[in-house]
Amino acid sequence: MDTSRYNMSYVELEGDFVQKLEESMVNLGACNATTLILSEKSPPKPIK
Numbered sequence: 001m002d003t004s005r006y007n008m009s010y011v012e013l014e015g016d017f018v019q020k021l022e023e024s025m026v027n028l029g030a031c032n033a034t035t036l037i038l039s040e041k042s043p044p045k046p047i048k
Helices: none
Strands: 015-018 035-038
Touching: none
Parallel strands: none
Antiparallel strands: 015 035
């Protein structure tokens, strides 16, 4: 999911917080200890 248009904005996110990724998963650009897997069905909603 491309979230670049939300840069420097406050947003509401929906997804799953994963405390520890499976050993076979690598999340490039993020810490592999924890991550948020965003829901493709619910894109970020800007907060005004």
